[in-house]
Structure formats: C-alpha cells, structure tokens
Amino acid sequence: MEIIRIPRILQDVAITHRMHGRKVGFVATMGALHEGHLSLVKMCREESDVAVVSIYVNPAQFGPSEDLAQYPRTLEEDREKLKKENVDILFLPDDSLMYPEGFSTCVEVGGLSGKLCGAFRPGHFRGVATVVAKLFQIVSPVRAYFGQKDYQQALIIRRLVKDLNMAVEVVVCPTVREADGLAMSSRNRYLGKEERQAATVIFQTLTKGSEAVRSGILKIDALEEEMCGMLRAEPLVSEIQYCSAYDPETLDEIGETSDTILLAVALKIGGTRLIDNMLVRRGAEK
C-alpha cells in the first residue's frame, strides 16, 4: 500500500491510472476505521483496479463548538486495516495542503444542506461538499463509496455530483451494525458503558418504526409520537434533535401517500451526538 500525502502527486498518479484504462475506486474517510468503513473498502476493492482510501479529518465540516479536536485519530490501526484489505493507495493530506493560505472557495448544495442534520450543524454540509469536490478532483474515481448511515451526506454528494457534472458514480452501501443493532460510528468510542447500552434505543426505535410503516397501520403523526416516546423513555438520551419520517429524496416531511419512507433519528447521549436511519417501503394503509 502506497501512502501519498501530496494532492498534486496523487492527482498525477490517478490521472495516469485512468489514462491506462484502470478503474479507480475511492472511499473518503476521517479515519478511526470500523467495520462500516471496511465494508465500503471491501466493495471498492472488489469493483476497482485501483482502490484509493483517504483519511482526512476535514476541519471545514466541524462547527466551532463541535468535536474536531477530540475526534478519534487511530492512524496506526487504520493503516494496518487498509493494508489487510489490499488497498492500493492511502491518501493522507494535511490541512496546509488541503486548505493552503488564500483558500476561499466553497461548494454548497442548497435546500438539502439545511435540513435534518444541517439544521443542527450549520455549515457542516458546505464543508462536506467542498472537501468531497476537492477529493474527487484529486482522485478522479470512477466510483466512490459512502455509507447509508450518513444518508443525508450521501444524498447531498449525489446531488453535487449530478449538478456539477462530475464523472463519478456514487455508490451507497448498507449501514453496518453491532450485534445489538447500534450503527457503527467512529463516535461510538465516546460512549461510556451505560451510554453504549442506552444507545441501542436508536435501533430499537427505528425497528419499531419500520414495522409500523411496513404494516401500514400508522399515520405519520402517530408514528413520530411513538418513536419519540421510545427515545424519551431512555433516561440517558439528553437531547432528541430529530426523529420522524421523511421523503427520501427531498428530506421534507413525508406525505401520507409516499411509497418509500426514510425514518431518521439524531440525538445526544450525554455529550455524544449519534445518528441513524432506515429506508422502509410502506405497507398498504388499512
């Protein structure tokens, strides 16, 4: 596995690969790799001639009161894991090369970026869209792999790619979960033992919500009420940011007649912010 730190060098390498007809696949990460990341890496490895993974904790997507400084950094372990997956290139840029002095451009996907997580993390998706636009230019992948756990992020990146005519296929892979259902996340490390136990309420709530949607019995208001009730019943949940059913394309409140529904939750357990979601087909209303 080759390690490249300089954007321009990776760009030249990647363009050369493309010119030789080799398919470059790409997984963008912030490190602290878990099985969720590795499922993306495996898929990328399988489908690509050249598998590129980036580890870059992008400061532009963290708000001033967020966890940029304490975000977990586990580079040694990450490197071993990627080597085992036969990744070809690990891209490890630093801030001074990604955002050199004078940097002043941003990419913003309107509409979607202000909803759900965007309402609680102003500027977050602008930071994501900008760094992903940069990374796609540097890596020039044919395919890029993202996790469904960050559903809104994947949706925004799809929109970005379409709107800016980028020749990249965005592949969204299923959420990988712990045995008890908790979605894998680098931020799960922040959880104390009791908090970790309490966090299973998210999966339980989404599962309960999905069953209700599939059965077709519930109205949206009642569904939201039931889900929020389950979350509120867990004493370690300190804040529910959103928990409801949404249109999977627009992220707006869902209409009563929509076919596929996004159930999505963001909450805090202690100081740790967690998100999760499920896409569900609605059963026939009775």
Place this chain on the structure above:
Amino acid sequence: MEIIRIPRILQDVAITHRMHGRKVGFVATMGALHEGHLSLVKMCREESDVAVVSIYVNPAQFGPSEDLAQYPRTLEEDREKLKKENVDILFLPDDSLMYPEGFSTCVEVGGLSGKLCGAFRPGHFRGVATVVAKLFQIVSPVRAYFGQKDYQQALIIRRLVKDLNMAVEVVVCPTVREADGLAMSSRNRYLGKEERQAATVIFQTLTKGSEAVRSGILKIDALEEEMCGMLRAEPLVSEIQYCSAYDPETLDEIGETSDTILLAVALKIGGTRLIDNMLVRRGAEK
C-alpha cells in the same frame, strides 16, 4: 466541426480523448464572437490536440435587471467563425440540460467575488464559478483560455481551479482592441454611433493612467482623481462604477509601494455597461 448539445455525450467524448493521451483545450464563451474570442480560440487550436469551444449564455451569471434577454445571439456567424478556426467540437448545451429540475448546487469564490464588478453585480461571479466548474467537468480540458479583459473573472477562475484541485491550466490571453483602442466586447453592439465614439474614453483614460504609473510620478489618490476626471469629462458616460488602481492579486486598493498595478474601469455609456483594464509595472517613485 462536431456540434454536441448533451453534456454527458461531450463528457464521454472528452474523457475518451484524454484516455488516448490527446490534449483537450477549451474556450468557454457566451457567443456573439469577436476577435477577442477568436484570439483565445486560435491559441487553443495551436496548443491542443482537440479544441473545444462552448457557446452558452449562462442565465446564472445575469442579475434580474441585467441584459440576459437581449444579450446578442449570433449562432450562425459564430459557427462559421469557429469552423474557419478548425475547432473540433462546438458545445451548445441548453438551459434544461445545464440546470435541470432540482439543480441546487453553487460554487463560490469568497473575497474576490464581492469586489469591483462583484459589488455591482451581486451573484454574478457565483454564477460564473458554478458554470465554469460544470464546464470543466464536462470538457475535462488540460488548458482553458480566458481573456484579460475580464480580469476579475480570470482571477476568480484561477482561484477556483486551485482551491478545488482541478487539473486544468488557466491561460489568460491579452485583450484584443479595436483600432481606436476600445476593448472588444459582445456588448459593444449595444452602443449607438455617438456612444461608440464616446467609449474610446476608456482606453484613453487607461493609457493615460498607465503612463503616469510607469513614470512613477503620481500618487494613487491623484491618479484616481485624474482618471475619473477624464471619464467624467465625456458627457455620454452616465455612471462610473469604479476606476482606480488595484492590487492585481487581491483586487484591494493598491498600496503605495506595490510593484505591479491593475488599472481597472467599469462604467455605463447610456444603458451599456463596459469594463476594461491594464496591468502596469510601476516606475521608480521620484
């Protein structure tokens, strides 16, 4: 000369050219081609294996009170001119393909975009940056050619390319002028006969300013005063938007010690907005 109207098709063609090691050169225009455009096209033709020119009047860079509807469209003549220059591909997209329903992404270069023309045309450079980002993805040129007449635009595109790690070299070509010095512009067509005569005051003013800068005699305040005085003396000048000496990199007011100076003017003659500029090296202060 091949005419392509569909972004996706041009993208595939261009990527294939790049994969075969052919250098794609690109000139983005809004049509109504004059000798200024053609100088870019000639340079592009000379330096490229595949010369691509786009004609697209980009609605996103026009303000609501601007001249989008009456912007000159001379497609037949344009096509003949480009054929004569041995252009390989003419890209003629329409709005529904460039900004399809649901389009919601923008690219913005902060700082620079609010200065000079940006102060008088809010949103203009956001529209420019967004469409150029799109065009560069579609055409994937090795080099793209812009005119110095639109100095601020070229500076913003350079910044955009650098910030978003685009693998494009931005080449800025000298302003082409009429015999009496007026910078070629598609908007010169708007000028009546007397207005056209009056418009020469811009070149005269910039020339006078350049001489003063080269001689090193004048202070910036005095220089600005003299230049504005010349413009004001022309009765058909209905509005002076800016006219001064600027830092060629930041577009800020120039310091007294700067080496290279941008003299730039934007004004209206009747209802027609005209811009021009000159880059000058300052002589030794006496």
